[in-house]
Amino acid sequence: MIVFRYLSREVLLTLSAVSAVLLVIIMSGRFIKYLAQAAQGLLDPGVLFMIMGFRLPGFLQLILPLGLFLGILLAYGRLYLDSEMTVLSATGMSNKRLLTYTMAPAALVALLTGWLSLGLAPQGVTEVTRILNQQDALTEFDTLVPGRFQAMKDGSRVTYTESLSADRAQLSGVFISEKRFSRDQAEKNKERGITVLVAEKGRQVIQADGSRYLILENGYRYDGNPGQADYRAIQYETYGVLLPKPSVSNEISEREAIPTRELLGSDNPRYQAELQWRLSIPLLVFVVTLLAVPLARVNPRQGRFLKLLPAILLYMAYLALLIGARGQLDKGKIPQDLGLWWVHGLFLLIGLGLFCWTPLHLKLASRRAVKEMAHGQA
Structure with missing residues (x-):
C-alpha cells in the first residue's frame, strides 16, 4: 500500500x-x-x-x-x-x-x-x-459604454457618448460616425463616404414592431468623403438613428x-x-x-x-x-x-x-x- x-x-x-x-x-x-x-x-x-x-x-x-x-x-x-x-x-x-x-x-x-x-x-x-x-437580443444602445468609442456593424459604425444615465435612457454628448455603401448591384459593398452625427443629447424610442431608434436632439449631420472638402452640413433639432442588433458569434x-x-x-x-x-x-x-x-x-x-x-x-x-x-x-x-x-x-x-x-x-x-x-x- x-x-x-x-x-x-x-x-x-x-x-x-x-x-x-x-x-x-x-x-x-x-x-x-x-x-x-x-x-x-x-x-x-x-x-x-x-x-x-x-x-x-x-x-x-x-x-x-x-x-x-x-x-x-x-x-x-x-x-x-x-x-x-x-x-x-x-x-x-x-x-x-x-x-x-x-x-x-x-x-x-x-x-x-x-x-x-x-x-x-x-x-x-x-x-x-x-x-x-x-x-x-441587445442593441447598440444597451451595450454602449460612456467615454469610449465603440465600433459596431463590423467597424462600419463608431459610436461615442460622454455620459449615460443610470437607467440607460438618456445620453449626452453623442458622436456617431457611419460609413455609407453603394446600393448599386454592380458596386455593391463599395464605400461611398461617411456620415458624422453629433448631438447634445439623445434618448431611445421603441416602436410597436420592436424596432429601436436613438432620437438625437440639437445637433449636426455631416456627409462627405475623407480627404475632400465637399462636406454637406445639416443642422437638426430631432434626428432618428436605427439601432441594429449586434450578432454574437456562437x-x-x-x-x-x-x-x-x-x-x-x-x-x-x-x-x-x-x-x-x-x-x-x-x-x-x-x-x-x-x-x-x-x-x-x-x-x-x-x-x-x-x-x-x-x-x-x-x-x-x-x-x-x-x-x-x-x-x-x-x-x-x-x-x-x-x-x-x-x-x-x-x-x-x-x-x-x-x-x-x-x-x-x-x-x-x-x-x-x-x-x-x-x-x-x-
Whole structure:
C-alpha cells in the first residue's frame, strides 16, 4: 500500500500541475475572444466571467485525459531516471502490477470526466447558450459604454457618448460616425463616404414592431468623403438613428446542450454521434493510461523527455481519429453499431502491443548484454 500511495500521489500531483497549466492556456485564449466581442459592444462585460464559468466543465473534460497522460509520462519518467523504478522492480514490482496501481487514479479521473461529459458540460452549454441569446437580443444602445468609442456593424459604425444615465435612457454628448455603401448591384459593398452625427443629447424610442431608434436632439449631420472638402452640413433639432442588433458569434452547437438522457435511445445519427462522443471521453482515460505506462519507461542515460514527443503525437492521432470518426458518424457514413468504438479498439490493441513488447524487449536486451559480456571474457 505504501508503494501504491506513493505512485498515485506522484501521478495525481503531476496531473494537477499539467491540467492547471493547460486550463489557463485554453481559458485565456477563449477569454480574449469574448473580451474582444465585449470591446466591440457585442457582449456585456458583466457576463464574461459567467460564460467562462459555465464553459469550464467543457474545457476540463478534454484537459483531464491529456493531463493524466502527460502526468504518467512525466511522473514515471522521473522515477525511471532516478532509478526508483529499478529498485521497485528488484523488490517484485512487475509491469502488470504497475499498470494495476496506475489504473486506480485513472479510474478516479474517468469518473470525474464522465460526470463532466454526461452531466455538467451539457448543463453549462445550455446556460452559455441562454446568455448568448440574451446578448444577441441587445442593441447598440444597451451595450454602449460612456467615454469610449465603440465600433459596431463590423467597424462600419463608431459610436461615442460622454455620459449615460443610470437607467440607460438618456445620453449626452453623442458622436456617431457611419460609413455609407453603394446600393448599386454592380458596386455593391463599395464605400461611398461617411456620415458624422453629433448631438447634445439623445434618448431611445421603441416602436410597436420592436424596432429601436436613438432620437438625437440639437445637433449636426455631416456627409462627405475623407480627404475632400465637399462636406454637406445639416443642422437638426430631432434626428432618428436605427439601432441594429449586434450578432454574437456562437460556436456552440445545439446538440451539445441536449441532456444525455434525451440522447439515449435516439435513432438520429447526430444524436448518436454526440452520445458516443460523451461516452468516449471516460473510456479514453483508460486507453491512454494503457498507452502511457509502457511509453513512460526510459533509459536513465537518455532522459525522460525522449519518448515525450512521440507519445504526444500518438495521443494527438488518437484524438484526431476520434474527432474525424465523430464527423463521419454525424453524416451517417459510419454505421451506428461501429460508431467510435473501433477507434478505441485500435488504440487498445496498440497499447497492449506496447505493454507486451516492453518486457520482451528488456529480456532480449538483457540476454544480448550477457552474451556480449561472456564473449568479452572469453
